[in-house]
Amino acid sequence: MxxxxxxxxxxxxxxxxxxxxxxxxxxxxxxxxxxxxxxxxxxxxxxxxxxxxxxxxxxxxxxxxxxxxxEHNVESELNIHLGQCVSRGDKMDFTIQKSVELGINEITPIFSQRCGVKLSGDRLEKKHQQWQKIAISAAEQSGRNYVPVVHPPVDLKQWLEQHTDEIKLTLHPRAEHSIKTITVPSAGVRFLVGPEGGFTDEEMAQTKQQEFVDIRLGPRVLRTETAALTVLSALQLQFGDLAN
The missing domain is CATH 2.40.240.20 (Hypothetical PUA domain-like; domain 1)
Structure with missing residues (x-):
């Protein structure tokens, strides 16, 4: 047993x-x-x-x-911070759970203009606590000895303006760059996944102003919960604990 x-x-x-x-x-x-x-x-x-x-x-x-x-350690050497626009229903729960299993270090839930979820006050605090409990449960199930941090939700502009030494990536189905072409610094990766309705042109302009690089994963348009997990898998395969 x-x-x-x-x-x-x-x-x-x-x-x-x-x-x-x-x-x-x-x-x-x-x-x-x-x-x-x-x-x-x-x-x-x-x-x-x-x-x-x-x-x-x-x-x-x-x-x-x-x-x-x-001293059992199953952590990836690659530090990854996911900025995930909040999705409806249990999709956000699913994204957090599977991201932890795939080795995420930090997750920040993000509100954008086309985000279909509106939360504030006590409801937002309870949801944040629920997301952190999901991360704990996923860490337990996957044998991790560290619990990824689920940060309090913030607006997109606030998250984009945070200082970081990580490479900053935005998923976009029509981006010029492939994930294979990026170079990851020792500080790791910070990547942004949009809402179910996608980013507005204004929001995409904001990502570029903050030096986020658009990347694509392939020719097909992925759902928001699929996109995050695909990027995580690709990053671990190319740069993380599956690279060697």
Whole structure:
């Protein structure tokens, strides 16, 4: 049986009992119905993982004992930051989940003129928390020991103006440049994926003003959720953990 891989947002030390947070305890105790004496792997996002034994299970809590630290690392050497215009329904959830599985480091949800999703106030805060939980769950499932950051959503102009040493890319079906022609600096890649309705001419002009390079992925027009994952796969294949 595969040992469950669980994120624990606290300090962890060998031979020191750890009370799992509510989400982790619920998953271990109520969903998996694990018992005292069984094993889990816990990580706190600081690198490596702790092979641990369950020493207490109640209806509301689970306590584990870290027995061994393993410097297990499945991270890509390529740093990738996705700027994803918010999509409708569960498409955004899907994009975040699969991006984490494919090795993303940072995700910023973006609002643009043709973005079909309107959120603000408490609804926006709850949605942001939900997206971060999806990233945590995807990190657990894929065996990562780091949790990618889902930044608070921002307007497109604000994100474009952020300073970065990463190469800046914009997906466009009629771009002159292929992803094969770019050179990636050590700082990594920051790439932008538009909304379901596409960017306006004004927004495309803004990307060029901020020195974003238009790239294409092929002759076909991809849906927003397909485009992000295709770029991630292509970047990992050419420059990241699948390049060697």
């Amino acid at each position: 595969r040992v469950p891989h669980i994120y624990q947002a606290s300090s962890i030390a060998l031979n020191t009992p750890v009370s799992l947070n509510d989400d982790a305890a619920g998953h271990i105790g109520r969903v998996l119905r694990m018992k005292v004496g069984e094993h889990v792997s816990i990580f706190n996002g600081e690198g490596g993982e702790y092979f641990s034994e369950i020493i207490e299970v109640t209806k509301k809590s689970v306590v584990v004992m870290p027995l061994r630290f393993d």
